[in-house]
Amino acid sequence: MSLLRDEASTITALEDLPMELFPPLFMEAFYGSRSETLKALVRAWPFVRLPLGDLMKTPHLGTLQAVLAGLDILIAQKDRPRRCKLRVLDLRHTGQDFWRMWSGDGAHGYSSTLMAPVAEDRSRAEQSLAPVVVFIELHLKERTLDGFLTYLIRWVEQRKASVHLCCKKLKIISMPMENIMKVLSMVQLDCIQEVQVNCTWHVSSLAVFAPLLGQMGNVQRLLLSHIHVSALEEQEEQHVDQITSQFLRLHHLQGLRMESPAFLEGCLDQMLRCLMAPLDSLAITHCLLSDSDLSHLSQCPNMSQLKGLDLSGVSLTYSSPELLPVLLEKVAATLQELYLEQCGIMDSHLETMLQSLSRCSQLMFFSLRGNLLSMAIMERLLQHTSGMPSLSQELGKAMALGPLSPEWNSAKRRLFHHCQSSDFGSELVLLKGGETE
Structure with missing residues (x-):
């Protein structure tokens, strides 16, 4: 606290400050908006990675400017300060406990798991010719670039020989192609x-x-x-x-x-x-x-x-009936999830699939929602899948025969009796007339 009251003393003391005090001091300077202290801490940062994004719940331009100003001084120096190991500035929300770990929280001790991203990023930085790697989350969803991203892109553009901008997850929701091209021209695309x-x-x-x-x-x-x-x-x-x-x-x-x-x-x-x-x-x-x-x-x-196959919304009623069974036979040894929702599947189509489906021994989730199927074919489906050890849920839509129909109730009793009398470990959800049973 006394160091923070005098920024000049803080900057002077960094050369001899124990590394354990850098993170809590950085947090105090961050929350206190002490730009000069932040710049000095960046120039002497004793860790490979500075996970700034985990401190910023929302992008904060003033903090970014202070940290990048510290990096500018670091990049301009031919010989780095003795203690400084900084190679990665991470602006993502990683969910890691770096800051809590170094803030004295007894419930978060040091662990190799917490530092795993550091090792990964260090490898990336060492392979790169650039001395500094900046990681960012890119969610391009506005008509124009916000001030935070605009400032960062301009900063990287002026230092392309010294800085690599990296992004592992790119999400484009709504942005003019011109702006998309401008942003991605600054990004190391092979990182994505x-x-x-x-x-x-x-x-x-x-x-x-x-x-x-x-x-x-x-x-x-x-x-x-x-x-x-x-x-x-x-x-x-x-x-x-x-x-x-x-x-x-x-x-x-x-x-x-x-x-x-x-x-x-x-x-x-x-x-x-x-x-x-x-x-x-x-x-x-x-x-x-x-x-x-x-x-x-x-x-x-x-x-x-294939472990997962989803053909929902693709009409299978006009295709040759043997095509889907052939595909299921091909993936029977690995398939874990199968979604055939709203495919126009009727009883005859499902009947051709049953033998192939029963061979999918790893199947864990199977959905037929949105297809009109009779109770009779649902019974047949259960007979072919009840022995699957991994199947946890089946979703189907049984053809409605009327809310008081004796045919429906009779078929439903047979269906549930079959579930009880067999070694059936999955959850069966039937949708009748918009109601779940």
Whole structure:
């Protein structure tokens, strides 16, 4: 407290201050808005990582300016101060307990788990030519850039040789393409591991974004939603080519989710051919797929290790009935979650799937919500799945026969009797006429 009352004394004392006092002193200077002390602490920071984002519940421009000013002095020095080990400025909300651990909270002692992100970031920094790595969360959701991000991007732009701006999770909700391109031009794209594009884009916009996606060679999870098409067929084909060709560069892609991808009908095989590694999860929802699309899906070698499959909102009633069973046979050894909601599935379709479904020994969750199914086929479904050791929940919609229908009550009694008399460990939810039983 006495140090904080005299900023000049604080700055002088940093050379001999025990490292254990740096975090609590930084917190006091942060909450007291002591800019000069913050700058001095940055220049002498004895840890590899400064997790500033965990102190800022909301972005605070004044604090960022003070910390970056301290980094500027550090970067300009040919020889770093003896004690300073700072290589990573982390502006993300990591949820780690770094600050509580060093503030004297007895319930949070030192542990290797808490410092694991430091080791990861140190590795990244040592491999980089840049002396400083800045991690940030990028949620691009405004029409214009806010002051915090604008200041940071401008600061990085002026120091591209000395600073690497990194982001592991990129989420784009709503932002003009010009601003998206401007921000991402400052980011080390090979750092990004997860990408979510939740915009309502035309396929031409996605084609503009696609070359940037291709540079994100370490992406593991990709979500694209609501990509629309126009009537200009020839031009759309060119855009689809530009998009799918970028998948050739995503060597680490494990999870792919595409919601309402209007451009995908008749082109799924084109995208599947470009996948460079087996997927562990695939979701293609609320769109039209042709028989040839489903055929290519069932034949694609990169589908053989799927743990999660979601085809909700894809009409399966007009497809060849053997296509989905073939796909289920392919993934039977690994599949854990299966979502076939609102697919127009009737009794005859489900009947063709039962044998293949019963071979999915790892299945934990299976949903048929939004499909009209009779109680009889639900009984058949239970007969084929009751022996699955991992299945924890089944969701189905049984065809309503009327609220007082004796047929419904009789079938329901048989169904529940079957559950009680067999080794059935899953939860069964039936939806009848909008009511849950």
